[in-house]
Amino acid sequence: MNKATNISRGRRLLLVGLMLAGFSVLAGRSAQLQLIEGEFLQNQGQARHLRVVQVPAHRGMISDRNGEPLAISTPVESVWVNPSELPPTPGNLSRLAPLLDLDVDHLRRLLGQRQDREFVYLRRHMAPDRAQQVMELEVPGVYLQREYRRYYPAGEVAGHLIGFTNVDDQGQEGLELAFDDWLSGEAGAKRVVKDGQRHIVENVENIRSAHPGKNLTLSIDRRIQYLAYRELKAAVRQHRARSGSVVVLNNRTGEVLALVNQPAFNPNNRKRLKPDKLRNRAVTDVFEPGSTMKPFVIAAALESGRYRANSKIKTSPGLFQVGVHTIRDMHDYGTLDLTGVIRKSSNVAASKIALALDPEDIWDSLTDAGFGISTASGFPGEADGYLADFHRWRDIERATLAYGYGLSVTGMQLAQAYSALANDGYRVPVTLLRREEPAKPHKVFSPLVARTVRKMMEAVVEDDGTAPMAAVQGYRVAGKTGTVHKSIAGGYAEDRYLSLFAGMAPASDPHLVAVVVIDEPSNGEHYGGKVAGPVFSKVMTGALRLLNVTPDDAPLIQTRSQDAEGPA
Numbered sequence: 001m002n003k004a005t006n007i008s009r010g011r012r013l014l015l016v017g018l019m020l021a022g023f024s025v026l027a028g029r030s031a032q033l034q035l036i037e038g039e040f041l042q043n044q045g046q047a048r049h050l051r052v053v054q055v056p057a058h059r060g061m062i063s064d065r066n067g068e069p070l071a072i073s074t075p076v077e078s079v080w081v082n083p084s085e086l087p088p089t090p091g092n093l094s095r096l097a098p099l100l101d102l103d104v105d106h107l108r109r110l111l112g113q114r115q116d117r118e119f120v121y122l123r124r125h126m127a128p129d130r131a132q133q134v135m136e137l138e139v140p141g142v143y144l145q146r147e148y149r150r151y152y153p154a155g156e157v158a159g160h161l162i163g164f165t166n167v168d169d170q171g172q173e174g175l176e177l178a179f180d181d182w183l184s185g186e187a188g189a190k191r192v193v194k195d196g197q198r199h200i201v202e203n204v205e206n207i208r209s210a211h212p213g214k215n216l217t218l219s220i221d222r223r224i225q226y227l228a229y230r231e232l233k234a235a236v237r238q239h240r241a242r243s244g245s246v247v248v249l250n251n252r253t254g255e256v257l258a259l260v261n262q263p264a265f266n267p268n269n270r271k272r273l274k275p276d277k278l279r280n281r282a283v284t285d286v287f288e289p290g291s292t293m294k295p296f297v298i299a300a301a302l303e304s305g306r307y308r309a310n311s312k313i314k315t316s317p318g319l320f321q322v323g324v325h326t327i328r329d330m331h332d333y334g335t336l337d338l339t340g341v342i343r344k345s346s347n348v349a350a351s352k353i354a355l356a357l358d359p360e361d362i363w364d365s366l367t368d369a370g371f372g373i374s375t376a377s378g379f380p381g382e383a384d385g386y387l388a389d390f391h392r393w394r395d396i397e398r399a400t401l402a403y404g405y406g407l408s409v410t411g412m413q414l415a416q417a418y419s420a421l422a423n424d425g426y427r428v429p430v431t432l433l434r435r436e437e438p439a440k441p442h443k444v445f446s447p448l449v450a451r452t453v454r455k456m457m458e459a460v461v462e463d464d465g466t467a468p469m470a471a472v473q474g475y476r477v478a479g480k481t482g483t484v485h486k487s488i489a490g491g492y493a494e495d496r497y498l499s500l501f502a503g504m505a506p507a508s509d510p511h512l513v514a515v516v517v518i519d520e521p522s523n524g525e526h527y528g529g530k531v532a533g534p535v536f537s538k539v540m541t542g543a544l545r546l547l548n549v550t551p552d553d554a555p556l557i558q559t560r561s562q563d564a565e566g567p568a
Contacts, residue, residue, distance in 0.1 A: 057185025058148045059169055060213030062162060062176075064222040065255070065434045071162050071176065073148040073169070077131035079122045083111045085141030092139050096122070099134050124167050125149040150176075154222060156264040157229045160280040161220065161432070164267035173278055175216070175432065177380050185213040217434045219255035224248055227542040228258040232516075235535045236262040239499075239521035245282035245411045246535065248543060249513045251419035251504065253435050254428035256377070257512070257543070259283075259412070282411035284381045287517070289414055290404035290482030290528070291345045292502045295421060295453050297402045298338050300365040301353050302449045309452055310337050313349040320348040322399045327351050343459035345466050345481060347403045354402035355395060362398070363390035368427070368444040369417040371409060375430045385409045404482060415515040418502045421457075421478075422510035425450035454478045458507050460529075467529030470536045472505055474551035475544060479503020479536065481528035486520070496520055499531035505540050506552035514540055 062071035079100060086092065088111055090104075097104045100123045107122075114120045124147070126134075131144055150165045152158070163174020171180035228246040236244045241262075248258035265277040279285065301307040318332035333344045341349040354362060367373065372387030386408040388397070400406050409417075412430060420427035425445035445453075457478035461471045466481045482500030485492040499518040504510040516532040516539070525531050544551075 057187050057212050059150065059165070059185055060183040060215045062183070062216045062218065064218055064220045064225070065257075066221065067217075068222045069153050070158050070218065070220070070222065072151050072153070074151050075128070076125040076147055076149045077128050077144045078124045078147050079126060079131060079134050080143055080145055081111070081120050081122050082118050082141045082143075083115050083120060084118070086111065087140065088112070095137050096134065096139055096142070099130065099137075150267075152267045154225070155268060156266045157226050157260070158220070158222070159265050159267045160261045160278075160282075161218075161225075161259050162267065164270070164273075174280065174380070175218070178378050179216055183213040183216060186211040219250075219253075219257065219432055219434050220259070221257045221546070223546050224258040224539075224543045225260065227546075228539050229260040229264070231535050231538045232260050232262050233264070235518060235531070238523065239518060239525065239531055240523045241518045241531075242520040242522075243281055244519060245285075245515075245517045246539060247282050247411045247415040247515045248539065249415050249419050249430065251422040251510055251513045252428065254416075254419065254430045254439055255435050256412075256430055256432050258539075259432075280379065280381075281519075282517075283377065283379045284383055284410070286383050286385055286408035286410055287498055287519075288405050288407065288484050288487065289409050290484035290498070290500060291347075291350075292414060292418075292480050292482040292500050293404035293407075294342055294345065294350050294402065295457055295480055296365060296369060296417065297350055297354050297357075297362065298342060298456065299421070299445050299449050299453045300362050301338070301357060302452060303365065303445055304357055304361050306356065307338065307353065309339065309456070312337055313341060313346075313352055315346050315348040318348065320351055320399075322351065322355075322396045325396050325399075327399060339456040339459050342453075342456045342480065343462070343465045345403075345460075350402035351399035354398050359390040359393050359398055362401070363387070365444065366407075368442065369420050370413055370427060371407060371417060373413075375410075375412050375416050377412060377430055377432050379432065382412075383410050385413050404484065411515050411517050414500075414502055415513055418504060418515065419513045420444040421450050421454055422504040422513050423450075454504070454507055454510070457503070461503075461533075465529075466527070467501060467533040469529060470501055470503060470533035472537055472541050472544065474553055475505045475540075475549075476507035476553045477503055477505045477537075477540070478507040478510070481533065483526060483528045497526040499526055499528045501528050501532035501536045503536055503540075505544060506549065508552040511547065511549050512540065512543055514543075 058073040061069055063069050088108060093104050093107050097107050134142065135144060148169060150169060152162060161174055163176040164172055165176050166172050171177035228248055232244050232246045244262045246258065246260050247256065250257055259282050261281045263277050265273055312335050314335050315329060315333045318329040320327040327347050329346050329348050333346050336344060336346055336349050366387055372385050374382055374384045397406050416427060416430045424447040425443060426441035427444050428441045429439050457480055458476055459465050460467050460479050460481065461477045462468065467479065470479055471477055480502055484498040486496040486498055497520065499521055502515045504513045514536055516535045518531050521531045
């Protein structure tokens with residue numbers, strides 16, 4: 001009995017001793033971890049869970065002159081993965097792939113090729129609700145990152161002008177590229193604590209605040225932009241043309257109110273972007289302006305003092321020999337005054353006038369109007385056009401220059417030049433941004449000369465002019481047609497044309513200038529007055545009404561109203 005009792009007592013003492021020894025070891029280890037190794041372990045814990053993360057900043061908004069959005073940034077989620085944390089089981093991949101619009105085999109290869117990385121994008125710019133479905137799968141190693149995606153409310157109506165950004169929100173074309181630094185936001189940074197699933201559980205401190213990009217207000221009026229886009233697209237289709245452009249300016253401020261091209265593209269759909277449709281033809285493509293140059297030759301003639309409005313030029317028999325070259329008119333127009341030269345668009349008369357003037361005087365007038373010089377609009381890839389130095393002009397070059405061959409312009413340049421005639425002889429630099437302060441104008445012609453030529457150009461839209469279809473009911477219109485043979489290797493094509501109309505309204509006190517270019521119409525008509533003129537009429541009619549410009553041709557309104565009512 002005593003022996004058994006002693007054994008039992010010994011066991012209890014051994015057990016107590018072992019427990020005390022265990023507690024002593026634990027207490028010692030705890031003291032070691034807290035007192036001796038505490039700082040080291042704390043640093044190690046923070047290194048594993050304390051992270052610096054980026055705070056995204058959205059890109060600045062682009063809006064039209066009235067505050068209507070043309071480019072905005074919307075929040076989206078991007079799905080990424082740490083391949084080392086994702087078990088590549090068939091179940092995980094088959095659940096993920098459909099939500100990411102990926103093939104399972106492609107996803108497997110993607111992860112297999114990037115096993116040595118800690119960050120791999122699976123899908124950029126997903127809608128938040130779709131991204132949330134991905135996270136509800138609770139697949140290990142899969143996470144979300146907040147980003148911003150660019151959206152263009154006007155779509156292809158303003159595609160050439162606005163351009164677009166890439167998936168990293170960097171400007172690639174158009175004004176998105178030209179003003180990329182201005183529009184780009186500056187990302188911030190903050191220190192956070194993440195749990196084992198990489199979810200943020202605590203914001204520790206703000207290291208650097210995020211700064212969104214600055215907004216950009218354009219000179220464009222979205223209403224006029226849409227109007228010009230609609231009419232140009234209809235005309236290009238009607239005439240089965242290769243392409244076309246329209247530019248509408250406020251000639252007093254130099255602000256571009258509309259700038260459209262065909263064919264167009266939708267910047268919201270990057271998958272279908274084609275390089276041949278991205279070109280902003282109104283700014284980057286040059287062409288010979290044809291007879292739209294004649295008003296400038298007439299203006300230079302008036303400025304020289306050698307000609308007056310009633311000066312007479314003989315054009316019979318409709319031919320004019322310059323060296324070995326023959327300049328021709330459509331018909332024998334007989335003797336014309338300067339208004340008749342513009343009304344009938346006589347090449348013979350324009351050539352004779354140009355050859356009677358000092359070459360330097362012509363060159364000065366054209367360069368002052370902006371020909372051969374970039375408009376400095378700031379649009380990427382803008383062309384300068386071409387105007388040779390007058391010292392190199394031969395007689396035939398001076399003669400053909402009078403009716404628009406031998407130099408090249410862009411649609412924007414031509415509109416800017418016509419704005420000088422509309423603005424009583426003063427050219428205001430064009431701008432694609434809303435202008436808060438008036439720009440310094442540049443004198444091209446005297447006010448009297450500009451008004452005189454403007455009055456002559458009104459004859460173009462009269463019944464016996466070259467563009468009665470460019471008339472605008474209720475408003476006096478001044479303008480000029482152009483029908484240009486396109487240049488080819490070795491000369492000019494006989495059956496390929498550029499159809500032009502450049503004009504302004506109301507002619508008594510112009511507010512707007514518009515240029516219409518239709519490239520290679522192939523549906524039977526090719527004259528500028530019949531192809532481009534109607535587009536000008538429709539765009540100008542709508543624009544003047546949208547801007548509440550007072551009509552200046554009330555008798556015409558009354559006459560046409562009576563004609564519509566018929567006899568009493």
